Amino acid sequence: KKKRDTIYSNRGMNLEEDINTSNDYYLLVERAVIHKKPTPIQVVKVDYPSRSAAIIKEAYYRQSSTTDYNGVYKGYYLDFEAKETNNKTSFPLKNFHEHQIVHMKRCNQQMGITFVLIRFSCYNRVFLLDSSYLIDFWENKLNNGRKSIPLAFIESKGFEIGYGFNPRLDYLVAVDKLLEMKMK
Amino acid sequence: KKKRDTIYSNRGMNLEEDINTSNDYYLLVERAVIHKKPTPIQVVKVDYPSRSAAIIKEAYYRQSSTTDYNGVYKGYYLDFEAKETNNKTSFPLKNFHEHQIVHMKRCNQQMGITFVLIRFSCYNRVFLLDSSYLIDFWENKLNNGRKSIPLAFIESKGFEIGYGFNPRLDYLVAVDKLLEMKMK
Numbered sequence: 009k010k011k012r013d014t015i016y017s018n019r020g021m022n023l024e025e026d027i028n029t030s031n032d033y034y035l036l037v038e039r040a041v042i043h044k045k046p047t048p049i050q051v052v053k054v055d056y057p058s059r060s061a062a063i064i065k066e067a068y069y070r071q072s073s074t075t076d077y078n079g080v081y082k083g084y085y086l087d088f089e090a091k092e093t094n095n096k097t098s099f100p101l102k103n104f105h106e107h108q109i110v111h112m113k114r115c116n117q118q119m120g121i122t123f124v125l126i127r128f129s130c131y132n133r134v135f136l137l138d139s140s141y142l143i144d145f146w147e148n149k150l151n152n153g154r155k156s157i158p159l160a161f162i163e164s165k166g167f168e169i170g171y172g173f174n175p176r177l178d179y180l181v182a183v184d185k186l187l188e189m190k191m192k
Numbered sequence: 193k194k195k196r197d198t199i200y201s202n203r204g205m206n207l208e209e210d211i212n213t214s215n216d217y218y219l220l221v222e223r224a225v226i227h228k229k230p231t232p233i234q235v236v237k238v239d240y241p242s243r244s245a246a247i248i249k250e251a252y253y254r255q256s257s258t259t260d261y262n263g264v265y266k267g268y269y270l271d272f273e274a275k276e277t278n279n280k281t282s283f284p285l286k287n288f289h290e291h292q293i294v295h296m297k298r299c300n301q302q303m304g305i306t307f308v309l310i311r312f313s314c315y316n317r318v319f320l321l322d323s324s325y326l327i328d329f330w331e332n333k334l335n336n337g338r339k340s341i342p343l344a345f346i347e348s349k350g351f352e353i354g355y356g357f358n359p360r361l362d363y364l365v366a367v368d369k370l371l372e373m374k375m376k
C-alpha cells in the first residue's frame with residue numbers, strides 16, 4: 009500500500025516540476041502565460057465548520073478530458089502533454105490516452121499549436137515532438153502498427169531541449185523552432 | 193448550514209451552465225475548443241482501499257490564479273471570466289479578484305483575446321465586454337474612481353449575446369464581433 013502511494017505521487021513529477029518552474033519563470037519575465045490545468049476532482053461531501061474554510065471530506069479523481077498544459081505565447085494557443093519513460097529505445101504509446109489524442113486533434117483543427125514534451129529518464133533527455141507525428145503513430149497503432157515511437161524518430165523529427173538554470177527547461181526555444189517550421 | 197451549501201453551489205451556476213452547454217456544442221460541431229478550468233483543490237489525505245479507486249478524505253478549495261475558461265478558436269487564444277449580478281444598473285467590480293485582472297493583462301500582452309461574459313440576472317441579459325474596459329475601470333477604482341461599471345457603458349461598448357436553443361448562449365458570435373473590432 010505504501011509503495012503504491014509512492015509510485016502514484018512520483019510518476020512524472022520530475023518533468024512536470026521542471027515545466028512548472030519554467031512556466032513560473034516565463035510568467036515572471038512576461039515571456040508566456042502557460043499553466044498546468046488542475047486535476048479535475050469530483051467533490052461528493054463538503055463540511056463547513058463555522059468560521060473556517062470548507063473542508064472536502066469525500067472526493068474522487070476524475071479523468072481529465074484534455075491535456076496537462078495550455079496557454080498563450082506570442083498570439084499562439086499552446087497545448088501540450090508532458091510524458092516520461094524509462095524505456096531506452098522508444099516511447100511507448102500506452103502512455104497516452106485516446107482523449108488526449110482527440111483533444112490535440114481538435115485543437116489542431118482550430119489552429120492551435122499542440123505537442124508533447126517527452127523525457128527519456130535514463131538519459132535525462134527531453135524532446136518536443138509536434139502532435140502530428142504522435143497522431144500518425146497513434147492511428148497506425150490502431151491499425152496494428154507499432155506500439156511505440158522510436159527514439160531515433162524523435163531525435164530526427166523532434167527538437168531536443170537543453171536543461172539550464174533559469175528557466176530550468178527552456179522549452180519555448182523548441183516551440184520557436186516548431187513555429188518556424190510550421191510557418192514555412 | 194444547509195442554506196449556506198445551497199448558496200455556494202448555486203452561485204453563478206446559471207451563466208456557467210449555459211456556457212458549459214454551449215462549449216459542449218462548440219466541441220461537437222468543431223467550432224471551438226473551450227473548456228472550463230477545473231477548480232484547483234489542495235489534496236491533503238487520500239485513502240487507497242484495495243481494488244478500488246483512490247478516495248480523497250481531506251482536501252481544500254484553493255484560489256484559482258487565473259480565470260474560468262480558456263481555449264482556442266480560429267487560431268486565437270481565448271480566455272475569459274463569467275460573472276453574474278443581481279444589480280440593476282451597474283456591474284460591481286467587487287465581483288472580480290485582482291489575480292483575474294492580472295491574468296487577463298498578462299494574456300493581452302501575449303496577444304490573447306480576453307473578455308468577460310456578464311449576466312444581469314434581473315433582465316437575463318448577457319454581454320461580452322473586452323477586458324481592456326474592465327482593466328480601465330479596475331485601475332480607475334484603485335485611484336478612488338467608481339466601484340462599478342454602468343450597464344449603459346456595457347450596453348454601448350459590449351456585445352449583447354442572445355439566448356438560443358443550441359448553443360444556448362452563442363457567445364462566439366460576440367467573439368467574432370470583438371475580433372473584427374480588434375483587427376480594424
Ligand SMILES: [Mg+2]
Nearest residue numbers: 076089090091
Ligand atoms: Mg502528463
Ligand SMILES: [Mg+2]
Nearest residue numbers: 260273274275
Ligand atoms: Mg466566474
